[in-house]
Amino acid sequence: MLCSVSETPCQDQPCYNGGTCIEMGESFKCICPFGYNDSKCRDSSCSTEPCLNNGSCIVNGTSYVCSCQDGYNGTQCEDSSCSTKPCLNNGSCIVNGTSYVCSCQDGYNGTQCEVTPCSGYPCLYGGTCTVSGSSYLCSCLPGYSGISCEDSSCSTKPCLNDGLCIVNGTSYVCSCQDGYNGTQCEVTPCSGNPCLYGGTCTVSGSSYLCSCLPGFSGISCEDSPCSIKPCLNNGSCIVNGTSYVCSCQDGYNGTQCEDNLPFCCHCGMGNDCADNTTCASGIYELHLTNNSEVYCDMETANGGWIVSCI
Numbered sequence: 021m022l023c024s025v026s027e028t029p030c031q032d033q034p035c036y037n038g039g040t041c042i043e044m045g046e047s048f049k050c051i052c053p054f055g056y057n058d059s060k061c062r063d064s065s066c067s068t069e070p071c072l073n074n075g076s077c078i079v080n081g082t083s084y085v086c087s088c089q090d091g092y093n094g095t096q097c098e099d100s101s102c103s104t105k106p107c108l109n110n111g112s113c114i115v116n117g118t119s120y121v122c123s124c125q126d127g128y129n130g131t132q133c134e135v136t137p138c139s140g141y142p143c144l145y146g147g148t149c150t151v152s153g154s155s156y157l158c159s160c161l162p163g164y165s166g167i168s169c170e171d172s173s174c175s176t177k178p179c180l181n182d183g184l185c186i187v188n189g190t191s192y193v194c195s196c197q198d199g200y201n202g203t204q205c206e207v208t209p210c211s212g213n214p215c216l217y218g219g220t221c222t223v224s225g226s227s228y229l230c231s232c233l234p235g236f237s238g239i240s241c242e243d244s245p246c247s248i249k250p251c252l253n254n255g256s257c258i259v260n261g262t263s264y265v266c267s268c269q270d271g272y273n274g275t276q277c278e279d280n281l282p283f284c285c286h287c288g289m290g291n292d293c294a295d296n297t298t299c300a301s302g303i304y305e306l307h308l309t310n311n312s313e314v315y316c317d318m319e320t321a322n323g324g325w326i327v328s329c330i
Contacts, residue, residue, distance in 0.1 A: 037061045037079075055079045073097045073115075091115040108133045127154025144169045145187070163187040181205045199226025216241045217259075235259040253277045 030041035035050035039061030042049045052061035056079065064084070066077035071086035075097030078085045088097035092115070100120075102113035107122035111133030114121045124133035136156075138149035143158035147169035150157045160169035164187065172192075174185035179194035183205030186193045196205035208228075210221035215230035219241035222229045232241035236259065244264075246257035251266035255277030258265045268277035 035061050037064065055081050055083075071097050073100065091117050091119075106132050109136060125154075127151070142168050145172065163189050163191075179205050181208060197226070199223070214240050217244065235262050251277050 029043050029046060029048035033041065034048060035041045035052070037053060037056045039050040039052045039056065042051060050059060050061050052058075056062070056064045064079045065082060066079050066084045069077065070084060071077040071088070073092045074089050075092060076087040078087060086095065086097050088094070092098075092100045100115045101118060102115055102120050105113065106120060107113045107124070109128045110125050111128065112123040114123060122131065122133050124130070127137045129135045137151050137154065138156050141149065142156055143149040143160070145164050146161045147164065148159040150159065158167065158169050160166070163172055165171045172187045173190060174187055174192050177185065178192060179185045179196070181200050182197050183200065184195040186195060194203065194205050196202070199209045201207045208223050209226065210223055210228050213221065214228060215221040215232070217236050218233045219236060220231040222231065230239065230241050232238070235244050237243045244259045245262065246259055246264050249257065250264060251257045251268070253272045254269050255272065256267040258267060266275065266277050268274070273279050
């Protein structure tokens, strides 16, 4: 004898989430736990998947509770260490436990991608830096050029003697140290050769110092034994150490050319003397006759005055 077993409406457990199945003829009815509804107890407060960031939704009566992943919190696990958007300059924030890590765009770095290609102020002399991809562009002030505005009319350092170069349009102006002047501060306190008589000039601050040759002194070596003009009768004064020597005009001698001598005869070989004789080489004596005649002779006759010729 064969027996047939017929299926019942509740045999396949059609009620979800712990719902109780009640047969009703050839159909069934689900008695749902608190918080679940629809014909098979499938709908609940978790049906809309309210828990974010992979949080698990737990039905709690007519509401729900979210069980969040590490690093997330909030009613719907919506809050994390990235919630405040700490990564700058379009960096991507990645939750890392209870903290975060920033994945920065090309050219940016730092914990929060805060370091940009412009962070180091690469544009010189007041140039404006603009980020361009992973690099930068400089907008330079008038008179400056180059990738970092490093080139100007002052680039060649035209101002001498520690003068300050100031860009002036496409040219420059030099601000000179005290005591210096000129377009390039090339004029120094020594430029006019202020040290006299061979003295050596050295710049000293805004002035100069003279190193004088022996026998000379004064700020500009202007003082010497000749300063008082000791040589008389148009004699030339020559500094000699700390003293002087006078070079006298013809007919004068003495330490200061103070002696006025009569005409002195210097007869040389082949030269005619006053007495029309031929004189040998040497130093001769000058004779003044009673008739005021002048002649050279090695003899002391004829009653003339004898003057030694030097």
